[in-house]
Every structure is written in structure tokens, then in C-alpha cells.
Amino acid sequence: MDNREFLMRRLHSLLGIIPVGLFLTQHLIVNHFATQGEAAFNKASHFMANLPFVIFLEIFVIYLPLMYHAFYGVYIAFTSKHNPGKYSYMRNILFVAQRFTGIFLVVFIAWHVFETRFQVAIGNAAEADFNMMENILSNPLMLAFYIVGVTAATFHLANGFWSFLVTWGITQSEKSQRMASYFTLLVFVVLTIIGIRALLAFV
């Protein structure tokens, strides 16, 4: 029995939460140091950027899982025929939103990594510090792009966590799935506040 597709879909669901979702949460929380001032943010980002074996942490916790999730996700998004106009139920609208935010996030994250981590890697910047983000976000268009990007990411994570719970058979009944909806809504709101507060601290 060829169950490659089944395993790939399960892996896609798992990697979205562990490690990508955990990394996003951690990333937004560390960014939140910016609300305590430039020194606090630089200290935190310096600590993160100089963890032991950081390149391996980045490769195995971020780059590989994220790239698998992104590229397989694009394939998944393009194999759906969206019909929220005719079937405008909440879950169907979230289903469409999950795919649109996913496609947008591929673009946003590629740009974000290029502007920050990649510039450090090729030696154009010494470190991804407060100044770097302050420069980027001084452009109001970039600030808007980042606010939309962070919101898309927190939505994609929260809604993805809801479907992770279904995909792995954790929430089965209608009631458990409804309660998971409330919980993931809370996750979305909390992470979005944390993320946007951090962004506004650079302005």
C-alpha cells in the first residue's frame, strides 16, 4: 500500500507545530524585549544569535522543517478548489484563509529572512540588532507589510493548530472541536498582540 501522501500530509501537519510553530512563538516572545528598550532587545538577540551550535539549530529547527512545510503547503494550497462564496461556513472560510495566508507567508518570510539573517550571513550587517529593524520599519510601507505578515503568521499557526488537533485525531467530537476553536482564537489574539507590540516598539 502506497501511503506516501498520507505520511507527507501528517509530517506537514506535525512540522507546522513542532518545530515551526514553537519557533514562531519563541521568536515573537524574544522580539517582545524590544518593548523594554534597545539594550534589552540587543542583549536577547545577541544571546539567541550566539547559542552553541546555532547553525545546526537553525538548519534542523528552522530551515529544513520550514522549507518542507512551505513547499508542500504551496502544493496543498493549489490542489484545492475554493468555494467560500457558495458554502460560506466559518470553517470553510478559515480553510481558504489558511491557504491564502500560507502563500503570503512564503513571500513574507522569504523577504524577512533575506533582509535580516541573510544580510548577516553575507557580511552586510554585523548582527540582526535593534538598529537593523528600526531602519526597516522606519518605512511605513514596510511596517504595514510586517504587521500583515505577523498577523498572517499568528493566524496560520493558531488555525493550523486547530487542524493539527483534528488531523492527529485529538479533537473528535463537535464540542471538542468547538472548544479547540475558542482556544486557538485565544492563541491567535495573544500572539498577535505580542507580535505587533514588538513591531511598534521599533517605530
Next chain:
Amino acid sequence: MGEAAKTVIFEIERRNSTDEEPYFEKFELPYRLNMNVISALMEIRRNPVTMDGKKTTPVTWDMNCLEEVCGACSMVINGKARQSCTALVDQLEQPIRLQPMKTFPVVRDLIVDRSRMFDSLKKVKAWVPIDGTHDLGDGPRMPERKRQWAYELSKCMTCGVCLEACPNVNDKSDFIGPAPLSQVRLMNAHPTGSMTRDERLNAIMGEGGLGSCGNSQNCVESCPKGIPLTTSIAALNRDTTVQMFRNFFGSDRMVD
């Protein structure tokens, strides 16, 4: 005479055969109390003249039981897939737009070929095997409360509405859709059927199986029989999670 006679307007997507271009035709017919879409289609068949007075071929459609248990008369009515026998004209906005369920190959006009659903039922082994060389006798008894629950799943009439509503059932994907998946849960719940539950679980872990569900949950919203399709899918997700590990680590407990 008093008020003008009340009429009903239908807009029907037609085509002469599978590969031909579709076209719309409008029909205006006299209103009758309690008329449904099928009685309107019968009226059009009796007098196939369009709204602008052109004589046309009678519109073809599928029907059988006329009481929403066979599933044959499913079509897209005002954008949503449902049975035309229980679609009452009084409850529909006019003009009433009828279209075939294009997720399936359209045979002619409103008739579609739902064979893929029956093929999927074969693929997932949606039956209870009892054939053998000798009489196996009665199987284990099913608890009454479980029987009542399983009866709800057995109401599936393979009408195809859930496949039409599902965004992941389309020509870019080979997803078998919600209906056959729920039948796996029904057959696995049966005391004799559960003796081969791993075969069905492995079947839905194959290409186009359970993994292709994207949780849009249109199926459960659309199912005319109110079958808890998304609960079935989530329950099968749990069963296949366990089955996946059993397969990988070579468990000797293939059947509980």
C-alpha cells in the same frame, strides 16, 4: 379576473453530452401549491418550451425514490448541492438555477455519473466479509446503543453532495471524499466488520485517502442526512495514527 397567474422561473445549465459546451436555458411555468424542483422538471418535460417561446429538447435528470433516501436526484440548486426532490419551490429564491454537480462527469443536462463513489467504496472495502467455505454462524452481538449510533452513519445514500461541497475533491486531487471515509468508520464499528479493520484503515491511508482532507467541514454542513462526517474523519484520524505506528513498528495487534 383578479391577479395575474403566478409563475416560477427556472434557469437550467444544459449540455447534450459530457464533452459538449454547457449553455443555459430559461423556463417559465405556472406555479402550483407545494411544487418541488422535480415536479417543475416534469412540467418542463411535458412542455419543453423556453421562456422566449423556443421549442427545445426535454431537460434530463436522474431520480428514483422521491423521498430523499436514494440520492439519485442530487443537483446544484441556487449554488448549493442538494436533492431536487426535497427542494421546495416556495423556499427557493427565483430564478431557480439548476446545475449538475460538476465534481462528477456530467452525462447530459443534470445527470452525472457517480461511479467514482462506488469505486471508492470498493477501494476502502466498505462491506462486512462473511463469505467462506462453511457457515460461520451468528457474529458477535452489537450493543443496542452502539447500533443506534451506527444507524446514523448507515443513512449515507452515496448522493455525492459532500463531494460536490468539498474543496479538496476536484480534478487536481484524487481525494475520495468524506462519504466513503465515513463508511469505513461504520464498517469498522460492526462487530464482524471490525475483524478486518486494519485492512480498511490501510486502504484509507493510501493515495487520495484520509490524508487529503483539509478540514473545511463543508461536508458535515451539507450532508442531507445529517451524518457526523467530520467526527467520523477525526475518529479515523485517531485510528490511523495508531495504525501508522503499528505498521511502522510491526505490532502483533493488527486487530483489537
